[in-house]
Amino acid sequence: MDFVCNFPPFSIIFCLACGIISSALNGRAAKRLSIALVSLVGVMSACVLAYTVKTGEAFIYVMGKFPAPWGNELRVGTLEGLMALFFSIIMLLSILGGLRALETDVEEARMNLYFVMIDLMMSSLLALIYTNDLFTAYVFVEINTIAACALIMIRANGHTMVAATKYMIMSLLGSGLLLIGICMIYDLTGHLLMSNIKEAIGVLAATGQYEIPLTVVIGLVCIGLAIKSALYPFSSWLPDAYGYSTASSSAVLSSLVSKGYIFLLVKVFCRVIGFDVMVGHKITNILFLFGILGMIMGSLNAIRQHDVRRLIAFSSIAQIGYIYMGIGIGNNAGLVAAIFHIMSHAASKSMLFICAAGLSEVSGGSKNFTDLKGAGYRNPAAGIGFTVGAFSMVGIPLFAGFTSKVYFAEAALTGGEAKMEIAMVTLAISTILNAIYFIRAVISIYTPRNEHFQNAAYRPAASMVFSIVLFISLNLLLGTFSYPIANAIGSGLFMFG
Amino acid sequence: MSRMRNDYESTLWSRIEKFVNGEEPEQTMKRKKKSRASYEQVKREDVFMEDILLRMERREEESFLEKVEEYGEKRRVRRYERIYRILAVFLCFTVMAVLLVTVSYLPPFGNPDNPANNEVIERYIEKGLQETGTVNVVTGMILNYRGFDTMGETHVLFIAATSVTILLLAVSEKDKKRASDRSFEPKNDIILQKAAKVLVPVIFMFGIYVIMNGHLSPGGGFSGGAMIGAGMILYAGAFGFAKTDRIFNGHVIKIAKISALCLYVSSLSYYFYTGANGIENHIPLGTPGNLFSSGLIFFINIFVGTEVACTMYTFYALFRRGGL
Numbered sequence: 001m002d003f004v005c006n007f008p009p010f011s012i013i014f015c016l017a018c019g020i021i022s023s024a025l026n027g028r029a030a031k032r033l034s035i036a037l038v039s040l041v042g043v044m045s046a047c048v049l050a051y052t053v054k055t056g057e058a059f060i061y062v063m064g065k066f067p068a069p070w071g072n073e074l075r076v077g078t079l080e081g082l083m084a085l086f087f088s089i090i091m092l093l094s095i096l097g098g099l100r101a102l103e104t105d106v107e108e109a110r111m112n113l114y115f116v117m118i119d120l121m122m123s124s125l126l127a128l129i130y131t132n133d134l135f136t137a138y139v140f141v142e143i144n145t146i147a148a149c150a151l152i153m154i155r156a157n158g159h160t161m162v163a164a165t166k167y168m169i170m171s172l173l174g175s176g177l178l179l180i181g182i183c184m185i186y187d188l189t190g191h192l193l194m195s196n197i198k199e200a201i202g203v204l205a206a207t208g209q210y211e212i213p214l215t216v217v218i219g220l221v222c223i224g225l226a227i228k229s230a231l232y233p234f235s236s237w238l239p240d241a242y243g244y245s246t247a248s249s250s251a252v253l254s255s256l257v258s259k260g261y262i263f264l265l266v267k268v269f270c271r272v273i274g275f276d277v278m279v280g281h282k283i284t285n286i287l288f289l290f291g292i293l294g295m296i297m298g299s300l301n302a303i304r305q306h307d308v309r310r311l312i313a314f315s316s317i318a319q320i321g322y323i324y325m326g327i328g329i330g331n332n333a334g335l336v337a338a339i340f341h342i343m344s345h346a347a348s349k350s351m352l353f354i355c356a357a358g359l360s361e362v363s364g365g366s367k368n369f370t371d372l373k374g375a376g377y378r379n380p381a382a383g384i385g386f387t388v389g390a391f392s393m394v395g396i397p398l399f400a401g402f403t404s405k406v407y408f409a410e411a412a413l414t415g416g417e418a419k420m421e422i423a424m425v426t427l428a429i430s431t432i433l434n435a436i437y438f439i440r441a442v443i444s445i446y447t448p449r450n451e452h453f454q455n456a457a458y459r460p461a462a463s464m465v466f467s468i469v470l471f472i473s474l475n476l477l478l479g480t481f482s483y484p485i486a487n488a489i490g491s492g493l494f495m496f497g
Numbered sequence: 498m499s500r501m502r503n504d505y506e507s508t509l510w511s512r513i514e515k516f517v518n519g520e521e522p523e524q525t526m527k528r529k530k531k532s533r534a535s536y537e538q539v540k541r542e543d544v545f546m547e548d549i550l551l552r553m554e555r556r557e558e559e560s561f562l563e564k565v566e567e568y569g570e571k572r573r574v575r576r577y578e579r580i581y582r583i584l585a586v587f588l589c590f591t592v593m594a595v596l597l598v599t600v601s602y603l604p605p606f607g608n609p610d611n612p613a614n615n616e617v618i619e620r621y622i623e624k625g626l627q628e629t630g631t632v633n634v635v636t637g638m639i640l641n642y643r644g645f646d647t648m649g650e651t652h653v654l655f656i657a658a659t660s661v662t663i664l665l666l667a668v669s670e671k672d673k674k675r676a677s678d679r680s681f682e683p684k685n686d687i688i689l690q691k692a693a694k695v696l697v698p699v700i701f702m703f704g705i706y707v708i709m710n711g712h713l714s715p716g717g718g719f720s721g722g723a724m725i726g727a728g729m730i731l732y733a734g735a736f737g738f739a740k741t742d743r744i745f746n747g748h749v750i751k752i753a754k755i756s757a758l759c760l761y762v763s764s765l766s767y768y769f770y771t772g773a774n775g776i777e778n779h780i781p782l783g784t785p786g787n788l789f790s791s792g793l794i795f796f797i798n799i800f801v802g803t804e805v806a807c808t809m810y811t812f813y814a815l816f817r818r819g820g821l
Contacts, residue, residue: 001773001774001775005773006770006774009766009769009770009773010766013762013766013769016648016652016762017759017762017763019652019655019656020655020755020758020759020762021755021759023655023659023751023755024751024755061773062772062773063644063645063769063772063773064641064642064644064645064768064769064772064773065628065641065768065771065772065778066628066641066642066772069616069617070617070620070621070642071642071643071645071772072643072644072645072646107668109666109668110663110668113659113663116659117656117659117660117663120652120656123652127649133646135643136645136646136649139646139649139650139653140649142649142653143649143652143653143656146653146657146660147656147660149660150659150660150663153660153663153664154663180596184599184603186613187603187604187611187612187613188603188604188612189612190611190612190613190614190615190617190618191615191617200612210602210603210604212598212599212602213599213602213603216595216596216599
């Protein structure tokens with residue numbers, strides 16, 4: 001086995017170890033350690049990605065002396081490497097972009113604990129990406145849930161406490177349903193290892209044995225993960241959680257936490273239960289329907305917001321609807337589009353949150369549109385970043401959002417007539433709705449009216465400018481060189497099952 | 498730019514929307530605002546003595562009208578809440594019914610032909626002793642075969658403790674004073690102190706026994722650590738923090754917790770690394786049944802026990818005085 005194969009478990013264990021060490025450090029040291037750690041994970045994931053692309057097949061890493069159905073194992077292919085690389089880039093940029101806001105939002109005494117949470121969040125995301133064992137996934141879902149709650153509530157004010165409580169209740173409900181689902185899967189198949197479960201379920205589905213429990217299992221797992229990733233009717237926790245927490249937290253939550261769960265769902269689809277069984281049980285149609293609903297409702301709610309952060313939060317609901325619609329189309333192209341949209345949405349949404357924080361920094365800390373007027377002139381970097389993010393979300397060519405919409409449309413063309421028509425019409429409507437609120441936001445930050453907040457001495461933090469520049473280039477990269485990335489996703493999905 | 502309707506909040510659609518999102522209904526929000534506003538008004542108006550009688554009259558009149566208005570609103574709110582509750586109960590019962598029906602379709606309990614009785618279980622039971630060196634198969638399963646899961650589980654505990662610290666940590670002196678509840682409870686309770694003097698050593702001994710024998714008998718790091726933590730809490734409750742701080746102060750607990758977790762993670766990663774790369778790991782398994790046997794499991798139990806005990810005590814200290 002090549003040495004590179006050790007990188008996935010190493011990156012998980014490094015994250016855990018840094019989390020432990022950070023709890024004894026002071027805020028500054030913990031911050032540096034965290035940034036170094038995430039960069040290191042990024043480099044390691046890039047190596048893993050290069051290795052899997054070169055060998056062209058997935059490799060299995062046995063955690064310990066005993067091979068898989070008895071021990072734990074990780075399974076790493078192109079898609080896993082790509083997601084790990086991408087998640088670590090987004091994590092790094094989100095931390096860097098929100099550093100100054102973090103200093104004002106989080107007390108000095110609690111600063112190191114924030115980075116403990118970031119480190120453990122990273123470890124749980126990596127474990128969700130790499131694991132080939134359903135129960136390991138559940139354990140790290142727990143870590144993810146608690147870390148996300150802490151990331152919301154660490155900015156101690158009333159709003160975030162309410163938001164964290166709401167998030168915790170909904171998220172624990174989702175975890176509970178997922179756990180019941182996993183228990184039933186174990187009861188039906190006698191395995192927790194994903195590949196073995198798929199074999200056993202294939203036999204069950206072919207013979208028609210345990211038909212009813214299997215249907216319930218599929219429902220429980222899908223609903224559990226849908227609640228945790230804020231699919232529309234279960235998304236009531238989202239606007240508060242994203243709207244009031246500190247900028248880095250919002251960026252991480254919106255672009256990584258919910259995406260980690262969606263990636264787990266994709267895993268369940270492809271590797272645990274099997275895509276054909278899923279489609280056969282019509283769960284894809286339900287996810288498709290809720291995705292469509294989310295696309296419309298999220299945007300309609302966003303139009304009504306006066307608060308820029310809440311607007312972006314509601315737009316997240318719409319974008320998660322897109323991803324579920326892609327999964328719900330029920331073919332391979334739909335999955336590729338959904339995974340591509342996970343990436344393009346993460347790249348744009350975290351940038352929007354960072355830039356919104358930068359804009360309210362120069363507007364007396366207010367997030368209201370009337371106060372934000374002219375903020376784009378006062379903080380040019382954040383203004384440009386916000387505009388790029390908004391364009392990407394609306395789906396203007398050259399930017400990431402456009403490409404993923406094209407992939408969605410292409411996938412819908414092959415997904416059967418009824419789904420094609422619904423998907424096309426909704427994509428068009430949703431694009432218009434997106435344009436209504438994002439263009440309004442962009443116009444209002446470039447309206448030179450508010451002279452109240454003029455502050456010539458203001459200099460945006462260098463780390464924020466750096467992260468915005470990288471975010472913009474990432475966005476353009478996803479928008480213009482999408483073909484190799486989509487190709488990698490496609491071949492990764494092929495290796496997946 | 499589209500214009501927003503001013504009366505949007507009171508439309509049917511908006512109410513449905515709020516219902517779905519679980520927000521408070523419009524009526525209660527309005528009422529709260531109104532009552533606060535009138536309270537401020539009263540405070541401001543109190544200056545002019547000669548007006549008081551006149552104003553009181555008017556206020557009575559107003560409050561009567563308000564009550565009439567409120568009555569109708571209250572009814573609507575109550576109806577709204579009732580529908581919400583009925584739907585919630587209905588949903589719960591539906592989920593319960595679905596799950597109960599599903600259970601009846603699952604493989605029957607205790608049947609030897611169940612899918613769960615497969616080669617995985619077989620190897621755990623038949624070869625567990627020989628491969629892991631643990632007499633207690635469960636410990637062998639969770640700490641050796643599936644060691645990665647348990648490592649994650651230990652970190653769940655760690656992250657939970659850290660989250661509670663974020664929530665309850667009192668930083669400033671004022672917060673610390675407010676968080677402390679020492680003044681509310683009887684000090685030097687003789688019965689408690691005598692009982693603690695007898696019980697605490699026994700609890701500690703038993704906790705250590707459970708941890709050390711985790712690979713031989715039921716128990717292990719998690720349960721033994723909880724016992725030691727309970728003993729520490731009992732001691733702190735009986736004699737106060739001044740006494741416990743001489744040994745279990747924040748510094749010691751931090752060092753114990755962090756070194757236990759770090760040793761845990763590093764020893765397990767050594768085990769993972771050697772196992773996955775096919776290198777001989779030189780961990781002696783010893784004679785099964787002896788105290789010093791089963792390789793890493795013995796030490797991992799101690800690490801987990803330390804972590805759990807510290808976490809329990811940390812929770813107690815955070816709730817009692819907002820810090821270690």
